[in-house]
Amino acid sequence: MTAEARYQTLRVRYQHPICVLQLHRPEAQNTINAQLIADISDVLDACEESITIVVIEGLPEVFCFGADFAAIRAANGQPAAGQAAAGPEPLYELWLRLASGPYIVIAHVRGKANAGGIGFVAASDIALADDSAAFSLSELLFGLMPACVLPFLARRIGWQKAHYMTLSTHPIDAAQATAWGLIDASEANSEALLRRHLSRLRRLDKTAIARYKRFSSELSRSLAADKPLALAANKVVFSDPRNIASIVRYVEHGIFPWESA
Structure with missing residues:
Protein backbone atom coordinates (compact mmCIF):
# COMPACT_ATOMS: atom_id res chain seq x y z
CA MET A 1 0.00 0.00 0.00
CA THR A 2 1.34 3.43 -0.95
CA ALA A 3 0.91 6.50 1.23
CA GLU A 4 1.83 10.02 0.18
CA ALA A 5 2.93 13.08 2.15
CA ARG A 6 3.29 16.58 0.75
CA TYR A 7 5.69 19.17 2.02
CA GLN A 8 6.43 22.69 0.84
CA THR A 9 9.60 21.60 -0.95
CA LEU A 10 9.13 17.84 -1.38
CA ARG A 11 6.86 15.14 -2.73
CA VAL A 20 10.76 7.91 -2.12
CA LEU A 21 11.65 11.53 -1.42
CA GLN A 22 11.45 13.84 -4.44
CA LEU A 23 12.99 17.28 -4.24
CA HIS A 24 10.28 19.51 -5.67
CA ARG A 25 11.14 23.17 -6.15
CA PRO A 26 10.64 23.41 -9.94
CA GLU A 27 10.43 27.20 -9.78
CA ALA A 28 13.95 27.31 -8.27
CA GLN A 29 15.80 24.46 -10.03
CA ASN A 30 15.47 22.35 -6.89
CA THR A 31 17.91 24.59 -5.04
CA ILE A 32 18.55 24.21 -1.32
CA ASN A 33 17.01 26.54 1.24
CA ALA A 34 16.28 26.27 4.95
CA GLN A 35 12.79 24.89 4.31
CA LEU A 36 14.12 22.08 2.11
CA ILE A 37 16.59 21.07 4.82
CA ALA A 38 13.84 21.13 7.47
CA ASP A 39 11.44 19.13 5.28
CA ILE A 40 13.99 16.40 4.50
CA SER A 41 14.94 16.19 8.18
CA ASP A 42 11.28 15.68 9.05
CA VAL A 43 10.98 12.86 6.51
CA LEU A 44 14.09 11.17 7.90
CA ASP A 45 12.57 11.35 11.39
CA ALA A 46 9.63 9.35 10.04
CA CYS A 47 12.01 6.81 8.48
CA GLU A 48 14.00 6.02 11.63
CA GLU A 49 11.93 3.12 12.96
CA SER A 50 10.83 0.97 10.04
CA ILE A 51 11.96 2.30 6.64
CA THR A 52 14.93 0.43 5.19
CA ILE A 53 15.44 2.34 1.92
CA VAL A 54 15.24 6.09 1.25
CA VAL A 55 15.33 7.12 -2.42
CA ILE A 56 16.23 10.76 -3.09
CA GLU A 57 15.41 12.04 -6.55
CA GLY A 58 14.75 15.34 -8.24
CA LEU A 59 13.01 16.39 -11.43
CA PRO A 60 13.76 14.92 -14.87
CA GLU A 61 15.74 18.04 -15.87
CA VAL A 62 17.44 18.88 -12.58
CA PHE A 63 18.29 16.81 -9.54
CA CYS A 64 19.48 19.72 -7.36
CA PHE A 65 21.34 22.84 -8.45
CA GLY A 66 22.88 23.81 -5.10
CA ALA A 67 22.25 26.82 -2.88
CA ASP A 68 19.24 29.07 -3.49
CA PHE A 69 20.96 32.22 -4.80
CA ALA A 70 17.61 33.92 -5.40
CA ALA A 71 16.82 33.71 -1.69
CA ILE A 72 20.23 35.14 -0.87
CA ARG A 73 19.66 38.00 -3.32
CA ALA A 74 16.22 38.68 -1.83
CA ALA A 75 17.94 39.12 1.54
CA ASN A 76 20.06 41.97 0.03
CA GLY A 77 23.22 39.95 -0.19
CA GLN A 78 22.94 38.53 3.30
CA PRO A 79 22.34 34.84 4.03
CA ALA A 80 18.74 33.90 3.41
CA ALA A 81 16.20 33.98 6.22
CA GLY A 82 16.69 31.01 8.49
CA GLN A 83 20.19 30.34 7.19
CA ALA A 84 21.93 33.31 8.79
CA ALA A 85 21.62 32.07 12.35
CA ALA A 86 22.09 28.39 11.60
CA GLY A 87 24.91 28.73 9.06
CA PRO A 88 25.99 25.67 7.07
CA GLU A 89 25.75 23.18 9.94
CA PRO A 90 22.14 21.99 9.36
CA LEU A 91 22.96 20.98 5.78
CA TYR A 92 26.18 19.22 6.80
CA GLU A 93 24.29 17.42 9.57
CA LEU A 94 21.63 16.37 7.06
CA TRP A 95 24.25 14.83 4.76
CA LEU A 96 25.92 13.17 7.75
CA ARG A 97 22.55 11.72 8.69
CA LEU A 98 22.13 10.29 5.19
CA ALA A 99 25.62 8.80 5.30
CA SER A 100 25.23 7.16 8.71
CA GLY A 101 21.49 6.74 9.32
CA PRO A 102 19.72 3.36 9.75
CA TYR A 103 18.51 3.10 6.16
CA ILE A 104 20.03 2.61 2.72
CA VAL A 105 20.04 5.92 0.88
CA ILE A 106 19.84 5.83 -2.93
CA ALA A 107 20.40 8.99 -4.96
CA HIS A 108 18.51 8.71 -8.26
CA VAL A 109 19.94 11.43 -10.49
CA ARG A 110 18.45 12.79 -13.70
CA GLY A 111 19.53 16.07 -15.24
CA LYS A 112 21.80 18.53 -13.46
CA ALA A 113 23.43 17.95 -10.07
CA ASN A 114 25.49 20.99 -9.12
CA ALA A 115 27.27 22.26 -5.99
CA GLY A 116 25.17 21.21 -2.96
CA GLY A 117 23.37 18.75 -5.21
CA ILE A 118 26.67 16.84 -5.35
CA ASP A 125 25.05 4.86 -0.03
CA ILE A 126 24.23 4.11 -3.66
CA ALA A 127 24.05 6.60 -6.53
CA LEU A 128 22.24 5.78 -9.78
CA ALA A 129 21.83 8.00 -12.84
CA ASP A 130 20.41 8.15 -16.31
CA ASP A 131 22.38 9.26 -19.34
CA SER A 132 21.12 12.86 -19.05
CA ALA A 133 22.84 13.42 -15.70
CA ALA A 134 25.61 16.01 -15.38
CA PHE A 135 27.67 16.75 -12.28
CA SER A 136 29.49 19.97 -11.42
CA LEU A 137 30.92 22.10 -8.63
CA SER A 138 30.48 25.75 -9.62
CA GLU A 139 31.32 27.41 -6.31
CA LEU A 140 34.73 28.88 -7.20
CA LEU A 141 33.16 30.80 -10.10
CA PHE A 142 31.41 32.91 -7.44
CA GLY A 143 34.35 33.15 -5.05
CA LEU A 144 32.91 30.36 -2.89
CA MET A 145 34.11 26.83 -2.19
CA PRO A 146 32.35 23.46 -1.70
CA ALA A 147 33.65 23.26 1.88
CA CYS A 148 30.82 21.09 3.21
CA VAL A 149 30.60 18.93 0.07
CA LEU A 150 34.27 17.98 -0.12
CA PRO A 151 34.47 15.65 2.93
CA PHE A 152 31.66 13.53 1.47
CA LEU A 153 32.86 13.77 -2.12
CA ALA A 154 36.49 12.92 -1.33
CA ARG A 155 35.32 9.88 0.63
CA ARG A 156 33.49 8.68 -2.47
CA ILE A 157 35.86 9.49 -5.35
CA GLY A 158 39.19 10.35 -3.70
CA TRP A 159 40.81 13.69 -2.98
CA GLN A 160 42.40 14.44 -6.37
CA LYS A 161 39.25 13.91 -8.41
CA ALA A 162 37.26 16.02 -5.93
CA HIS A 163 40.02 18.66 -6.12
CA TYR A 164 39.86 18.60 -9.93
CA MET A 165 36.07 18.98 -9.99
CA THR A 166 36.36 21.95 -7.62
CA LEU A 167 39.02 23.74 -9.65
CA SER A 168 37.71 22.98 -13.14
CA THR A 169 34.06 23.89 -12.30
CA HIS A 170 33.25 21.99 -15.51
CA PRO A 171 30.43 19.42 -15.61
CA ILE A 172 31.19 15.74 -16.06
CA ASP A 173 28.68 13.42 -17.68
CA ALA A 174 27.16 10.22 -16.31
CA ALA A 175 29.78 8.01 -17.98
CA GLN A 176 32.66 9.95 -16.42
CA ALA A 177 30.89 10.09 -13.05
CA THR A 178 30.46 6.31 -13.15
CA ALA A 179 34.10 5.76 -14.10
CA TRP A 180 35.18 7.91 -11.15
CA GLY A 181 32.85 6.22 -8.66
CA LEU A 182 30.62 9.23 -8.01
CA ILE A 183 27.83 7.18 -9.62
CA ASP A 184 27.63 3.45 -8.98
CA ALA A 185 25.60 2.59 -12.08
CA SER A 186 23.97 4.43 -14.98
CA GLU A 187 21.91 3.64 -18.04
CA ALA A 188 19.42 5.31 -20.38
CA ASN A 189 16.43 4.03 -18.38
CA SER A 190 17.36 4.83 -14.79
CA GLU A 191 13.84 4.00 -13.58
CA ALA A 192 14.41 0.38 -14.57
CA LEU A 193 17.87 0.51 -13.00
CA LEU A 194 16.35 1.77 -9.75
CA ARG A 195 13.66 -0.93 -9.74
CA ARG A 196 16.28 -3.67 -10.12
CA HIS A 197 18.22 -2.33 -7.15
CA LEU A 198 15.11 -1.98 -5.00
CA SER A 199 13.98 -5.53 -5.72
CA ARG A 200 17.18 -6.82 -4.08
CA LEU A 201 17.75 -4.21 -1.38
CA ARG A 202 14.24 -4.48 0.06
CA ARG A 203 15.13 -7.98 1.30
CA LEU A 204 17.62 -6.57 3.82
CA ASP A 205 16.74 -6.42 7.51
CA LYS A 206 16.39 -3.06 9.31
CA THR A 207 18.62 -4.10 12.21
CA ALA A 208 21.33 -5.39 9.87
CA ILE A 209 21.27 -2.16 7.86
CA ALA A 210 21.48 0.01 10.98
CA ARG A 211 24.39 -2.00 12.37
CA TYR A 212 26.27 -1.92 9.08
CA LYS A 213 25.75 1.80 8.51
CA ARG A 214 26.94 2.58 12.04
CA PHE A 215 29.98 0.33 11.59
CA SER A 216 30.93 1.69 8.17
CA SER A 217 30.63 5.31 9.32
CA GLU A 218 33.02 4.64 12.22
CA LEU A 219 35.77 3.01 10.15
CA SER A 220 38.97 5.04 9.95
CA ARG A 221 40.25 3.12 6.88
CA SER A 222 43.35 2.11 8.86
CA LEU A 223 43.63 -1.68 9.05
CA ALA A 224 45.36 -1.68 12.44
CA ALA A 225 43.21 1.03 14.02
CA ASP A 226 39.98 -0.58 12.80
CA LYS A 227 40.76 -4.06 14.14
CA PRO A 228 38.97 -3.63 17.53
CA LEU A 229 35.93 -2.12 15.84
CA ALA A 230 35.76 -4.96 13.30
CA LEU A 231 36.14 -7.69 15.92
CA ALA A 232 33.46 -6.15 18.14
CA ALA A 233 31.02 -5.76 15.24
CA ASN A 234 31.64 -9.33 14.10
CA LYS A 235 30.94 -10.63 17.62
CA VAL A 236 27.65 -8.71 17.80
CA VAL A 237 26.21 -10.06 14.54
CA PHE A 238 27.31 -13.67 15.12
CA SER A 239 25.85 -13.71 18.64
CA ASP A 240 22.44 -12.33 17.64
CA PRO A 241 19.89 -15.14 18.18
CA ARG A 242 17.83 -14.04 15.16
CA ASN A 243 20.86 -14.30 12.89
CA ILE A 244 21.77 -17.73 14.28
CA ALA A 245 18.17 -18.90 13.73
CA SER A 246 18.30 -17.69 10.12
CA ILE A 247 21.57 -19.55 9.53
CA VAL A 248 20.22 -22.77 11.09
CA ARG A 249 17.02 -22.58 9.02
CA TYR A 250 19.04 -22.10 5.83
CA VAL A 251 21.39 -25.00 6.62
CA GLU A 252 18.57 -27.34 7.60
CA HIS A 253 15.89 -26.34 5.10
CA GLY A 254 17.57 -24.19 2.42
CA ILE A 255 15.25 -21.25 3.21
CA PHE A 256 16.65 -17.74 2.90
CA PRO A 257 15.86 -15.19 5.66
CA TRP A 258 13.39 -13.23 3.50
CA GLU A 259 11.46 -16.34 2.44
CA SER A 260 8.44 -17.72 4.24
CA ALA A 261 8.78 -21.13 5.83
Whole structure:
Protein backbone atom coordinates (compact mmCIF):
# COMPACT_ATOMS: atom_id res chain seq x y z
CA MET A 1 0.00 0.00 0.00
CA THR A 2 1.34 3.43 -0.95
CA ALA A 3 0.91 6.50 1.23
CA GLU A 4 1.83 10.02 0.18
CA ALA A 5 2.93 13.08 2.15
CA ARG A 6 3.29 16.58 0.75
CA TYR A 7 5.69 19.17 2.02
CA GLN A 8 6.43 22.69 0.84
CA THR A 9 9.60 21.60 -0.95
CA LEU A 10 9.13 17.84 -1.38
CA ARG A 11 6.86 15.14 -2.73
CA VAL A 12 7.08 12.02 -0.57
CA ARG A 13 5.56 8.58 -0.93
CA TYR A 14 5.89 5.53 1.31
CA GLN A 15 5.60 1.97 0.09
CA HIS A 16 6.89 -0.04 3.02
CA PRO A 17 9.80 -0.51 3.52
CA ILE A 18 10.70 2.17 0.94
CA CYS A 19 10.39 5.96 1.12
CA VAL A 20 10.76 7.91 -2.12
CA LEU A 21 11.65 11.53 -1.42
CA GLN A 22 11.45 13.84 -4.44
CA LEU A 23 12.99 17.28 -4.24
CA HIS A 24 10.28 19.51 -5.67
CA ARG A 25 11.14 23.17 -6.15
CA PRO A 26 10.64 23.41 -9.94
CA GLU A 27 10.43 27.20 -9.78
CA ALA A 28 13.95 27.31 -8.27
CA GLN A 29 15.80 24.46 -10.03
CA ASN A 30 15.47 22.35 -6.89
CA THR A 31 17.91 24.59 -5.04
CA ILE A 32 18.55 24.21 -1.32
CA ASN A 33 17.01 26.54 1.24
CA ALA A 34 16.28 26.27 4.95
CA GLN A 35 12.79 24.89 4.31
CA LEU A 36 14.12 22.08 2.11
CA ILE A 37 16.59 21.07 4.82
CA ALA A 38 13.84 21.13 7.47
CA ASP A 39 11.44 19.13 5.28
CA ILE A 40 13.99 16.40 4.50
CA SER A 41 14.94 16.19 8.18
CA ASP A 42 11.28 15.68 9.05
CA VAL A 43 10.98 12.86 6.51
CA LEU A 44 14.09 11.17 7.90
CA ASP A 45 12.57 11.35 11.39
CA ALA A 46 9.63 9.35 10.04
CA CYS A 47 12.01 6.81 8.48
CA GLU A 48 14.00 6.02 11.63
CA GLU A 49 11.93 3.12 12.96
CA SER A 50 10.83 0.97 10.04
CA ILE A 51 11.96 2.30 6.64
CA THR A 52 14.93 0.43 5.19
CA ILE A 53 15.44 2.34 1.92
CA VAL A 54 15.24 6.09 1.25
CA VAL A 55 15.33 7.12 -2.42
CA ILE A 56 16.23 10.76 -3.09
CA GLU A 57 15.41 12.04 -6.55
CA GLY A 58 14.75 15.34 -8.24
CA LEU A 59 13.01 16.39 -11.43
CA PRO A 60 13.76 14.92 -14.87
CA GLU A 61 15.74 18.04 -15.87
CA VAL A 62 17.44 18.88 -12.58
CA PHE A 63 18.29 16.81 -9.54
CA CYS A 64 19.48 19.72 -7.36
CA PHE A 65 21.34 22.84 -8.45
CA GLY A 66 22.88 23.81 -5.10
CA ALA A 67 22.25 26.82 -2.88
CA ASP A 68 19.24 29.07 -3.49
CA PHE A 69 20.96 32.22 -4.80
CA ALA A 70 17.61 33.92 -5.40
CA ALA A 71 16.82 33.71 -1.69
CA ILE A 72 20.23 35.14 -0.87
CA ARG A 73 19.66 38.00 -3.32
CA ALA A 74 16.22 38.68 -1.83
CA ALA A 75 17.94 39.12 1.54
CA ASN A 76 20.06 41.97 0.03
CA GLY A 77 23.22 39.95 -0.19
CA GLN A 78 22.94 38.53 3.30
CA PRO A 79 22.34 34.84 4.03
CA ALA A 80 18.74 33.90 3.41
CA ALA A 81 16.20 33.98 6.22
CA GLY A 82 16.69 31.01 8.49
CA GLN A 83 20.19 30.34 7.19
CA ALA A 84 21.93 33.31 8.79
CA ALA A 85 21.62 32.07 12.35
CA ALA A 86 22.09 28.39 11.60
CA GLY A 87 24.91 28.73 9.06
CA PRO A 88 25.99 25.67 7.07
CA GLU A 89 25.75 23.18 9.94
CA PRO A 90 22.14 21.99 9.36
CA LEU A 91 22.96 20.98 5.78
CA TYR A 92 26.18 19.22 6.80
CA GLU A 93 24.29 17.42 9.57
CA LEU A 94 21.63 16.37 7.06
CA TRP A 95 24.25 14.83 4.76
CA LEU A 96 25.92 13.17 7.75
CA ARG A 97 22.55 11.72 8.69
CA LEU A 98 22.13 10.29 5.19
CA ALA A 99 25.62 8.80 5.30
CA SER A 100 25.23 7.16 8.71
CA GLY A 101 21.49 6.74 9.32
CA PRO A 102 19.72 3.36 9.75
CA TYR A 103 18.51 3.10 6.16
CA ILE A 104 20.03 2.61 2.72
CA VAL A 105 20.04 5.92 0.88
CA ILE A 106 19.84 5.83 -2.93
CA ALA A 107 20.40 8.99 -4.96
CA HIS A 108 18.51 8.71 -8.26
CA VAL A 109 19.94 11.43 -10.49
CA ARG A 110 18.45 12.79 -13.70
CA GLY A 111 19.53 16.07 -15.24
CA LYS A 112 21.80 18.53 -13.46
CA ALA A 113 23.43 17.95 -10.07
CA ASN A 114 25.49 20.99 -9.12
CA ALA A 115 27.27 22.26 -5.99
CA GLY A 116 25.17 21.21 -2.96
CA GLY A 117 23.37 18.75 -5.21
CA ILE A 118 26.67 16.84 -5.35
CA GLY A 119 26.54 16.73 -1.55
CA PHE A 120 23.32 14.69 -1.64
CA VAL A 121 24.85 12.30 -4.18
CA ALA A 122 28.12 11.89 -2.28
CA ALA A 123 26.37 11.34 1.07
CA SER A 124 24.21 8.54 -0.37
CA ASP A 125 25.05 4.86 -0.03
CA ILE A 126 24.23 4.11 -3.66
CA ALA A 127 24.05 6.60 -6.53
CA LEU A 128 22.24 5.78 -9.78
CA ALA A 129 21.83 8.00 -12.84
CA ASP A 130 20.41 8.15 -16.31
CA ASP A 131 22.38 9.26 -19.34
CA SER A 132 21.12 12.86 -19.05
CA ALA A 133 22.84 13.42 -15.70
CA ALA A 134 25.61 16.01 -15.38
CA PHE A 135 27.67 16.75 -12.28
CA SER A 136 29.49 19.97 -11.42
CA LEU A 137 30.92 22.10 -8.63
CA SER A 138 30.48 25.75 -9.62
CA GLU A 139 31.32 27.41 -6.31
CA LEU A 140 34.73 28.88 -7.20
CA LEU A 141 33.16 30.80 -10.10
CA PHE A 142 31.41 32.91 -7.44
CA GLY A 143 34.35 33.15 -5.05
CA LEU A 144 32.91 30.36 -2.89
CA MET A 145 34.11 26.83 -2.19
CA PRO A 146 32.35 23.46 -1.70
CA ALA A 147 33.65 23.26 1.88
CA CYS A 148 30.82 21.09 3.21
CA VAL A 149 30.60 18.93 0.07
CA LEU A 150 34.27 17.98 -0.12
CA PRO A 151 34.47 15.65 2.93
CA PHE A 152 31.66 13.53 1.47
CA LEU A 153 32.86 13.77 -2.12
CA ALA A 154 36.49 12.92 -1.33
CA ARG A 155 35.32 9.88 0.63
CA ARG A 156 33.49 8.68 -2.47
CA ILE A 157 35.86 9.49 -5.35
CA GLY A 158 39.19 10.35 -3.70
CA TRP A 159 40.81 13.69 -2.98
CA GLN A 160 42.40 14.44 -6.37
CA LYS A 161 39.25 13.91 -8.41
CA ALA A 162 37.26 16.02 -5.93
CA HIS A 163 40.02 18.66 -6.12
CA TYR A 164 39.86 18.60 -9.93
CA MET A 165 36.07 18.98 -9.99
CA THR A 166 36.36 21.95 -7.62
CA LEU A 167 39.02 23.74 -9.65
CA SER A 168 37.71 22.98 -13.14
CA THR A 169 34.06 23.89 -12.30
CA HIS A 170 33.25 21.99 -15.51
CA PRO A 171 30.43 19.42 -15.61
CA ILE A 172 31.19 15.74 -16.06
CA ASP A 173 28.68 13.42 -17.68
CA ALA A 174 27.16 10.22 -16.31
CA ALA A 175 29.78 8.01 -17.98
CA GLN A 176 32.66 9.95 -16.42
CA ALA A 177 30.89 10.09 -13.05
CA THR A 178 30.46 6.31 -13.15
CA ALA A 179 34.10 5.76 -14.10
CA TRP A 180 35.18 7.91 -11.15
CA GLY A 181 32.85 6.22 -8.66
CA LEU A 182 30.62 9.23 -8.01
CA ILE A 183 27.83 7.18 -9.62
CA ASP A 184 27.63 3.45 -8.98
CA ALA A 185 25.60 2.59 -12.08
CA SER A 186 23.97 4.43 -14.98
CA GLU A 187 21.91 3.64 -18.04
CA ALA A 188 19.42 5.31 -20.38
CA ASN A 189 16.43 4.03 -18.38
CA SER A 190 17.36 4.83 -14.79
CA GLU A 191 13.84 4.00 -13.58
CA ALA A 192 14.41 0.38 -14.57
CA LEU A 193 17.87 0.51 -13.00
CA LEU A 194 16.35 1.77 -9.75
CA ARG A 195 13.66 -0.93 -9.74
CA ARG A 196 16.28 -3.67 -10.12
CA HIS A 197 18.22 -2.33 -7.15
CA LEU A 198 15.11 -1.98 -5.00
CA SER A 199 13.98 -5.53 -5.72
CA ARG A 200 17.18 -6.82 -4.08
CA LEU A 201 17.75 -4.21 -1.38
CA ARG A 202 14.24 -4.48 0.06
CA ARG A 203 15.13 -7.98 1.30
CA LEU A 204 17.62 -6.57 3.82
CA ASP A 205 16.74 -6.42 7.51
CA LYS A 206 16.39 -3.06 9.31
CA THR A 207 18.62 -4.10 12.21
CA ALA A 208 21.33 -5.39 9.87
CA ILE A 209 21.27 -2.16 7.86
CA ALA A 210 21.48 0.01 10.98
CA ARG A 211 24.39 -2.00 12.37
CA TYR A 212 26.27 -1.92 9.08
CA LYS A 213 25.75 1.80 8.51
CA ARG A 214 26.94 2.58 12.04
CA PHE A 215 29.98 0.33 11.59
CA SER A 216 30.93 1.69 8.17
CA SER A 217 30.63 5.31 9.32
CA GLU A 218 33.02 4.64 12.22
CA LEU A 219 35.77 3.01 10.15
CA SER A 220 38.97 5.04 9.95
CA ARG A 221 40.25 3.12 6.88
CA SER A 222 43.35 2.11 8.86
CA LEU A 223 43.63 -1.68 9.05
CA ALA A 224 45.36 -1.68 12.44
CA ALA A 225 43.21 1.03 14.02
CA ASP A 226 39.98 -0.58 12.80
CA LYS A 227 40.76 -4.06 14.14
CA PRO A 228 38.97 -3.63 17.53
CA LEU A 229 35.93 -2.12 15.84
CA ALA A 230 35.76 -4.96 13.30
CA LEU A 231 36.14 -7.69 15.92
CA ALA A 232 33.46 -6.15 18.14
CA ALA A 233 31.02 -5.76 15.24
CA ASN A 234 31.64 -9.33 14.10
CA LYS A 235 30.94 -10.63 17.62
CA VAL A 236 27.65 -8.71 17.80
CA VAL A 237 26.21 -10.06 14.54
CA PHE A 238 27.31 -13.67 15.12
CA SER A 239 25.85 -13.71 18.64
CA ASP A 240 22.44 -12.33 17.64
CA PRO A 241 19.89 -15.14 18.18
CA ARG A 242 17.83 -14.04 15.16
CA ASN A 243 20.86 -14.30 12.89
CA ILE A 244 21.77 -17.73 14.28
CA ALA A 245 18.17 -18.90 13.73
CA SER A 246 18.30 -17.69 10.12
CA ILE A 247 21.57 -19.55 9.53
CA VAL A 248 20.22 -22.77 11.09
CA ARG A 249 17.02 -22.58 9.02
CA TYR A 250 19.04 -22.10 5.83
CA VAL A 251 21.39 -25.00 6.62
CA GLU A 252 18.57 -27.34 7.60
CA HIS A 253 15.89 -26.34 5.10
CA GLY A 254 17.57 -24.19 2.42
CA ILE A 255 15.25 -21.25 3.21
CA PHE A 256 16.65 -17.74 2.90
CA PRO A 257 15.86 -15.19 5.66
CA TRP A 258 13.39 -13.23 3.50
CA GLU A 259 11.46 -16.34 2.44
CA SER A 260 8.44 -17.72 4.24
CA ALA A 261 8.78 -21.13 5.83
